[in-house]
Amino acid sequence: MGLLSFGRPAAPSLTERIREDFDREVLPHFKEIYRAALRMTRRPAEAEDVTQEVFLQAWKSFDRYERGTNGRAWLYKILWNVHQQKIRKRVPTPLGAEGEAIMAETLAAPEITPTEITDTEVSGALENLSDEHRQIVLLSDVDEFTYKEIASILKIPIGTVMSRLSRARAALRLMLHENARRAGIISGPDAIPQGVTS
Amino acid sequence: MKKPFSSVADFKAAACGRVLRLLDSYVAGELTVESNHEILDHTEVCTECAREADSRGRLRASVRRLGGSFPEPRRGFEQELRARLSAVPAPSGFRSAPAYLIAAVVMLGIGVTIVVMRPEGSPPQVAARPAGAAPRPESAVAALDVAAFDVAASTQLNCADANEWPEAPLSTPQLATALAKGEPRFAGLERELSTRLAGYRVVAAHRCMHGGRLVLHLILKGNGPGRLSIVALPKTHGSLPKNASEGNGSANVNASAVDGGQTGPVLLVRNERQGVHVIGAEGARDLFFVSASRGGAAGSSDPEVELGRRLLPFLVTAITAG
Numbered sequence: 001m002g003l004l005s006f007g008r009p010a011a012p013s014l015t016e017r018i019r020e021d022f023d024r025e026v027l028p029h030f031k032e033i034y035r036a037a038l039r040m041t042r043r044p045a046e047a048e049d050v051t052q053e054v055f056l057q058a059w060k061s062f063d064r065y066e067r068g069t070n071g072r073a074w075l076y077k078i079l080w081n082v083h084q085q086k087i088r089k090r091v092p093t094p095l096g097a098e099g100e101a102i103m104a105e106t107l108a109a110p111e112i113t114p115t116e117i118t119d120t121e122v123s124g125a126l127e128n129l130s131d132e133h134r135q136i137v138l139l140s141d142v143d144e145f146t147y148k149e150i151a152s153i154l155k156i157p158i159g160t161v162m163s164r165l166s167r168a169r170a171a172l173r174l175m176l177h178e179n180a181r182r183a184g185i186i187s188g189p190d191a192i193p194q195g196v197t198s
Numbered sequence: 199m200k201k202p203f204s205s206v207a208d209f210k211a212a213a214c215g216r217v218l219r220l221l222d223s224y225v226a227g228e229l230t231v232e233s234n235h236e237i238l239d240h241t242e243v244c245t246e247c248a249r250e251a252d253s254r255g256r257l258r259a260s261v262r263r264l265g266g267s268f269p270e271p272r273r274g275f276e277q278e279l280r281a282r283l284s285a286v287p288a289p290s291g292f293r294s295a296p297a298y299l300i301a302a303v304v305m306l307g308i309g310v311t312i313v314v315m316r317p318e319g320s321p322p323q324v325a326a327r328p329a330g331a332a333p334r335p336e337s338a339v340a341a342l343d344v345a346a347f348d349v350a351a352s353t354q355l356n357c358a359d360a361n362e363w364p365e366a367p368l369s370t371p372q373l374a375t376a377l378a379k380g381e382p383r384f385a386g387l388e389r390e391l392s393t394r395l396a397g398y399r400v401v402a403a404h405r406c407m408h409g410g411r412l413v414l415h416l417i418l419k420g421n422g423p424g425r426l427s428i429v430a431l432p433k434t435h436g437s438l439p440k441n442a443s444e445g446n447g448s449a450n451v452n453a454s455a456v457d458g459g460q461t462g463p464v465l466l467v468r469n470e471r472q473g474v475h476v477i478g479a480e481g482a483r484d485l486f487f488v489s490a491s492r493g494g495a496a497g498s499s500d501p502e503v504e505l506g507r508r509l510l511p512f513l514v515t516a517i518t519a520g
Contacts, residue, residue: 014288015287015288018288018289019284019288022283027280030271030276030279031270031271034270034271034275035265035266035268035269035270038268038269039265039268044269044272047271048271048272048275051271051275051279052279052282055279055283056282056283056286059283059286059289060286060289061289062288062289063289064289112250112253113250113253113254113257114253115249115253117256117257117260118260119260119263119264122257122260122261122264123264126261126264137261138261138265140226141226141258141261141262141265142261142262142264142265142266143265144345146228147226147228162223165222165226166222169222172257173257176257
């Protein structure tokens with residue numbers, strides 16, 4: 001037994017300190033990570049599985065986490081990995097992000113956001129976005145991560161974050177615009193000023 | 199070679215097109231100060247783009263509301279998770295890492311301190327949070343707006359310090375217009391405000407976007423080369439943390455209450471972010487800050503404290519009463 005452990009076992013003391021660090025830096029984000037997992041999975045039971053997996057992975061790799069850095073973004077990075085592993089096992093959605101990008105470009109997605117929109121309509125439009133697009137919008141708008149942080153969480157270049165977010169928002173606007181047009185709130189092409197279509 | 203614009207309408211369409219392309223990043227708070235100002239200047243004169251900026255802001259707020267409306271985990275899940283975690287041994291990387299041991303000892307030794315400032319003449323009191331103290335429950339920190347300090351610091355750093363500003367003070371009508379445009383409830387405060395500037399003068403006042411949040415920003419100059427900022431933003435993200443233990447653990451909150459009888463019942467919270475000293479106070483619907491870069495404002499060691507004491511309680515009570 002070494003000098004540091006004289007009179008008292010060193011290992012338990014060290015473990016205690018590590019757990020204190022973990023409790024202080026990681027566990028306070030528990031509720032937020034659960035909510036983000038629920039947003040991703042839509043099912044409470046699955047969200048619990050994902051949350052548990054995130055914190056287990058965080059604990060097992062806590063020796064690689066640098067104290068005082070952005071613990072929240074680090075957890076989201078793990079959450080994203082866990083979520084991606086899970087959805088890889090599923091059948092892909094009919095219209096993926098690429099499909100939406102093509103749709104947005106082909107249909108000249110309006111730059112104009114309908115002014116009369118309700119949370120219910122926004123919720124419906126978000127539901128219809130591809131998982132990839134919905135997640136990036138939520139990371140930016142709900143979790144308020146910067147482009148740089150989102151790039152780190154999703155492990156993609158910052159330019160890709162910007163273009164993906166731009167396409168996702170265009171797709172969201174297009175859906176809201178179409179809903180509003182169908183509901184007769186706005187009247188098709190007239191609502192889009194000349195020269196400002198994408 | 200670029201074609202010249204054939205008409206005013208072409209020029210406007212090009213300007214609007216550029217602004218619309220930048221608008222999502224503007225609403226997300228990702229633009230540079232210069233681009234932010236470009237958008238603000240454009241939306242001052244273009245009602246279509248101003249309306250669109252507003253719509254996109256409201257769309258973002260709607261998405262944010264929806265994302266935040268998901269329920270909390272069921273009761274008992276956190277305890278189950280903690281129990282599960284406690285059964286897993288510490289990561290192997292720690293067991294043979296003397297560097298970590300040294301770092302842990304240093305970290306425990308440093309801790310987090312809360313400095314309570316007393317009136318001039320009396321010694322400062324230091325209350326340290328025990329290094330091993332349990333973090334506050336999540337429910338208590340959920341509605342704290344720690345990021346507002348970053349917004350106030352960024353406003354000072356990226357706007358007040360980063361740009362050239364005139365030397366001459368704004369006239370009272372100019373200040374009145376800027377206040378009323380920034381937030382109608384601030385209309386009519388210009389004269390009272392001017393009497394509390396303690397030797398400083400307001401050289402510019404505008405709205406700008408920092409950290410995704412639109413603020414009302416007043417830039418002040420004194421006799422020295424430095425600048426100070428007065429920042430007001432809506433209290434939409436929660437309350438100000440009152441002390442270090444109310445930070446959410448992910449931020450280096452080092453706050454203190456500025457006491458001293460001069461402030462009446464208004465608590466002033468001190469913080470330092472990115473080398474910017476910030477004093478904040480919370481009103482019923484707004485957060486107010488006075489900020490100064492470290493060493494930036496000559497003539498006083500803590501100009502933001504002095505100005506904050508004179509100004510912030512007035513703003514809190516005047517706006518609340520109004």
